[in-house]
Amino acid sequence: MNSRPSALRDFTVDRRVWLLTAVAAVIGIGAAALAVLLLRAIALATNIFYYHRISLAAVSPAGSSLSRWILPFVPVVGGLIVGVMARYGSDKIRGHGIPEAIEAILLRGARVDPKVAILKPISAAISIGSGGPFGAEGPIIMTGGAFGSLIAQWLKLSDAERTTLLVAGAAAGMAATFAAPLAAILLAVELLLFEWRPRSLVPVAVASGMAGALRTTWLGTGPLFPLESQAAFPLAPAMLAAVILGLVIGLASAGLSRLMYGFEDAFEHFCGRLRIHWMWWPAIGGLGVGLGGLFFARGLGVGYDNIAELLRGNAPMALVLGLIVAKSLMWAFSLGSGTSGGVLAPLLMIGASLGELPAMLLHLPVETQALWALLGMGAMLSGSLGVPLTAILFSLELTHALPALLPLVLACTASYVVTSLIMPRSILTEKLGRRGFHLSREYGVDPLESVIVAEVMAEPMAQPMNEAGPHPSGETPTSSSEIFAYSDESCRTVAEQMASSGTMAMLVRDRETGAVLGKIAAPELLSARKRSVVPESERSSGFGKRGQEAPARG
Incomplete structure (x- = not known):
């Protein structure tokens, strides 16, 4: 039996990871600075719109002394500015932020586009500062991406390297905003x-860590929303309640997604029939926000103070019901109009209220x-975004x-299983689906990666390599006599070469001697792929099959 080591490795990372990691560290610093600037810009815009002053103090629109006749039109002004920026600047600034990052990837x-890096934070600051009920995270x-x-x-x-650095900037922005690297x-x-x-995870982790460290210097240490009441609680009842709550909030998160996209469809339908250009839609959405603010002022703006109050326990019933109904x-309505704003903070406070x-x-x-x-907060994030591990750790x-x-x-897992069963897309990926693009969120090892060429190769070819048959495109290969596979390579490598x-x-050669051992073509690759189909489709008890072992690999 041949016991020499294979050329295969657990990971395919190469030395360029050092370059990407060094660049990612710089990006982490820049994204953290951008996060601070955005938060300061939101505070500045809020002071200008609601208090008519130049200040960077963190304030809420709910404390404004504006007349009730003026208040509903403040978000309209903000929406109008965002619409003009989108029309004459870049329409990529519209929406949540995260779907646009996925689309770019x-x-x-x-x-x-460089214009997006400039216009997105400005439009978000104007939208949120004028009362838009959004978060800064999207x-x-x-912007960091x-x-x-x-x-x-x-x-x-x-x-691939651009994708890594785009995501590194995005992760760094989130780490700096929430102190959650x-x-x-x-x-x-x-x-x-x-x-x-490793080629992508290491740079992203470094960028996020750099941003998290700088966040403590520029914005203070975490936690952002400390849970002050952490007295001991009976574990068994808490876990049972968590499952029930998670299932209910899973249904609620699906409902929120459909509500938002229902409003988006309504804007498309009615404004389309009335021939109202999409530039004006954010202003119409702002009018809905302004009218809602007349009845529930704490629904205006980011609302981080609402989350903090809910996590202290014993919040006023008016706040809880207002967030569930009015804030939702x-x-x-506003996000369906195509304005600029994030979804995480609203989902957090609505989920916390439902809990x-x-x-x-x-x-x-x-x-x-x-x-x-x-x-409730974690379960809502898990179900709406389809990210249970992120929701647990983020909370x-x-x-x-x-x-x-x-x-x-348990709460996050229960919510996740409900939405994954009843929702074809998450609230973030639905937008891509509506544009005709399919996005799979299930990750797994490529079956061809785990099968070695030597396991599936056939006898050597009797005809020249350039007569092996036409390519699916209709072209006949011409120089394949110089292209060969090694017997200890993965079938995935061969498929990529083809x-x-x-x-x-x-042809399949021995790596050390160069001797031709066999050939590999599409039928052999399909037989390797079939190995993953059988475990997925065949069901049996497994009893009474002693001695029947799977063939050894390698």
Whole structure:
């Protein structure tokens, strides 16, 4: 038996990871600075719109003394400005921010227009500062991603490397905004990278870590929303409640997604029939926000103070119901109009309200109400975005409530399974689906990667390689006599060589001696692919089959 080591490795990373990591560290610094600038710009815009002063103090639109006759039109002005910026600047500034980052990765080779890096944070600051019920995280993810993409384009890197640096900037922006560097890394893996490889994970982690470290210097240390009531709670009842709550909030998250896209469809339908240009839609959405603000002023703006109050427990019933009803409608209506704003903060506070409401109705202790708010917050994020691991870790980093880990895992998992069963797309990927692009969120090892050429190769060819048959495109391969496979390579490597060279069949050689051992073509690759189909489709008990072992690999 041949016991010499194979040329295959667990990972395909090469030395260029050092270059990408060094560049990612710089991008992490820049994205953190952009996050600080965006938060300051939102505060400045809020002061200008609602307090008529130049100030960077963090204030809420709810404290404004504006007349009730003027208040509804403030978001209209902001929406009008955003619409003009989108029409004459770049329409890529419209929307959540995260779907646009995904679109850039999948459809444009991770290339982002420089105008987006400038206009996106400005439009988001105006939209949120004028009362838009959004979070800053989506815009900063897109802005940080645009910064990373521009650096990669300047360095003339490959598509894959541009993607890595775009995601590094996006993750760094999120880490700096929420003081959640670990959750930012997981969000990159679950939503943006479409792979789990050292070549991308290491630079993203470094960028996120750099941004998280700078955040503590520029904006202060975490947690952003400390869970003050962390008294001991009975674990078994908490875990049972977490499952039930997670299932309910999974349904609610699906409903929120359909509500938002329902408003988007309504804008498309009615404004289309009335021939109202999409430039004016954000102003119409702003009118809905302004009218909602007349009845529920705390629904205006980012609303981080609302999340903090919910996580203290025993929040006023008016706040809880207002966030569930008014905030949901204001957010969905405005975002459906195509304005600029993020989804994470609204989802967090709506989920926390849905979690705290039953605890309040049952008159549970304050610490239990706070726990249920935390579970609802994580479950809503998990179900809506389809990122259960990110939701779990993000909730813990935001609150530092480690005792809630086990119930939180169950709540997020329960919500995730509900939405993955009833929703074809998440709230972020639905937009891409509506544009005609299919996006698979299931990651797994390529079956061809785990099968070695020697396991499936056939006898050597009897005809010349350039007569092996036509390529599917109709062209006949011409130089395949110089292209060959090694017996210890993976079938995936062979498939990639065939795709790039146009060759449909290759000789198989021994790596050390160069001797021809056989041939490999499409039928052999299909037989390797079949190995993954059988475990997925065949069902049996496995009893009574002793002695029947799978053939050894390698």
